[in-house]
Amino acid sequence: MTKNRQSINFLFAILFSAVLVSCGPLMQKPTVDRYNTNAGLVEASYIINNGERIPRYNALYFANGQGYEYKNYLSNKLIIALDSGPDWYGARVGIPGEKLEWNQVFNWLLPLYYNGYSLFMPEKFDWGGGRNRFLDIKDRERYTYDNLNANYAGVIKEYLSQNDYETIIILGHSEGGFLAPELYFLLEDYTISALISIGAGGLSSPADITAARYGSSLDDESFKNNIDTYNQFLATYSGERYAEAPDEVIPRRPGDYFLPLIYLYSQQARRPFELYKKINIPVLFIHGQFDGGVNVASTKYVEENLPDKHFDYIYYPTSRQYPRTVRQLETMRTDIANWLKEKGL
Numbered sequence: 001m002t003k004n005r006q007s008i009n010f011l012f013a014i015l016f017s018a019v020l021v022s023c024g025p026l027m028q029k030p031t032v033d034r035y036n037t038n039a040g041l042v043e044a045s046y047i048i049n050n051g052e053r054i055p056r057y058n059a060l061y062f063a064n065g066q067g068y069e070y071k072n073y074l075s076n077k078l079i080i081a082l083d084s085g086p087d088w089y090g091a092r093v094g095i096p097g098e099k100l101e102w103n104q105v106f107n108w109l110l111p112l113y114y115n116g117y118s119l120f121m122p123e124k125f126d127w128g129g130g131r132n133r134f135l136d137i138k139d140r141e142r143y144t145y146d147n148l149n150a151n152y153a154g155v156i157k158e159y160l161s162q163n164d165y166e167t168i169i170i171l172g173h174s175e176g177g178f179l180a181p182e183l184y185f186l187l188e189d190y191t192i193s194a195l196i197s198i199g200a201g202g203l204s205s206p207a208d209i210t211a212a213r214y215g216s217s218l219d220d221e222s223f224k225n226n227i228d229t230y231n232q233f234l235a236t237y238s239g240e241r242y243a244e245a246p247d248e249v250i251p252r253r254p255g256d257y258f259l260p261l262i263y264l265y266s267q268q269a270r271r272p273f274e275l276y277k278k279i280n281i282p283v284l285f286i287h288g289q290f291d292g293g294v295n296v297a298s299t300k301y302v303e304e305n306l307p308d309k310h311f312d313y314i315y316y317p318t319s320r321q322y323p324r325t326v327r328q329l330e331t332m333r334t335d336i337a338n339w340l341k342e343k344g345l
Contacts, residue, residue, distance in 0.1 A: 050326045052100040054107055057093055065126050065155040068093045068106065070119040077167040077345070080156060081106050081121040082176025082183070084199070084321075086143065086259060088134040093121060102322050102329070105173045111333050112340075118165070122155040124148060141242045144266035149179045153186040160190055167345055171196040171336075174293060174321060178204050178267070181275035194282040194345055196336065199291055199321050201298030202273030212297040223271060230265040237262075276302055276309070282343045283311045286332065288319030312339060 058069040083092050083105050093106045100107050106121045113119050125142065133139040160168070170192060172180035177200025184192050203209050207222045237245040247261045276283070287299040296315065303313050314335050316328065323329040 050100070050329070052107075052110065054094045054096050054098050054100060054104075055110070055113075056096045060159065062155045062158045065123055065151050067120055067122040067155055067159060069121075069159075070110075070113045072113055072116065072118045075116045075118055076165050077117045077169075078163070078165040079109060079112060079117050079119050079169045079171055081109060081119060082152065082170065082172035082179055083121065083124070084173045085124070085175035086263060087124070088132055088139070088143075089127070092123070102324060105176070108323070108329065108333065109171070109336075112337065115337070118163075120156075120159060122152045122159075125151050137243060137248065140248075140260045141238075141262060143260070143263055145175075145179060145263075145270060146266055148175075149182050149186065152179065152183055156183070156187060157189070160187075167193045169194045169196065169340070169345060171198070172200060173198040174200055177201070178270065178272055181272050181279060182270075184279060184281075185275065192281060194284070194340075194343060195279070196284045196286070196339075197299070198286045198332075199288065199294050200272070201285060201287060201294065201296075201300075202271070202276055202302040203298040204270045204272060205268040207268075208271060208301075209295050209298055212301040213295060218271075226265070226268045230269040233262060233265050273302055273305070276306060276311075280309075282345070283309070284336070284339050285311065285313045286316075286335070287314075288316045288321065290316075290318055290320045293321040314339075 055070065058071060060067050060069055084103075092104065094101065094104050100110075106119065109117075109119050125139075125148070127133055127139075133143075168190060170180050170183060170187075172178070172183075172195075177197040180195050180197055180200070184195060203212055203218075205223065205226055207226070208218050211218050233245070237248075242248065242262075245261065247258075285299045285302065287294075287296045289296050299313065299315075302311065316331070319328055323332055
């Protein structure tokens, strides 16, 4: 009887964790896509194979982290790339000589490196190598938007202090795109020339995105509750007490994981749209209308509600969160290069 009860409790814990993953803390019900006019489109997931190989880069080490650099010594222009996430592995630029893969954001920018830009990507914390950091409870606790952006800012400031760039552009994809406007203000001692947001937009909480999809006003009370929930979680579970967090007491099997609540809460306690209200430099938003990770309504909301900003928007009607084909990759690369040229960057 005891063994049966333990088995039932274990199965219940696993089912509960699955619910957390699929629904999130707000337990959102599925909603109709307002902007996904091509919902149901079948698109093959191809590995990008255009014969491109990853060139040599510099792995740089700083006081509180590390980063990767493609240095163009003939240029005073820099693009800082912020990777997508969540991702528990390091070394996100691939190995020199390997073929380019579809999910290596840093390497999407290789044509810019060959045509007048240096590239720099800060690593997430000090995550070097390919070990799965999720298996370390301390890494699970520190992987929040707040800690990630603070680490990015420290590494980037140290890197910029060692170099002399006249043009500095921040490009972020998905998670990195949500953090880009915050990082802009964290780097206020440096002149940031432009931002590029790919697959992110201005809304990060499920409640905000659902409201945008239906054309409703954002619920400020709900957003305030998200902030309160996150702050209460931090106050209740921190340091040695983090092991007592609700999702941390659920048994895990090596190799299987879901997003810790601390990560989800830190994401949902943000509304990048409010920061874009205060940003007056050029910003390019790129979003695939078939994006299943971040609904395109997140970017459409910025466009519809900040019409007086000198922001630009590009939507790809059949693209997902990443370019999946050589054509999609080349289109995005060309659009970014043309936009930079148009803006004199």
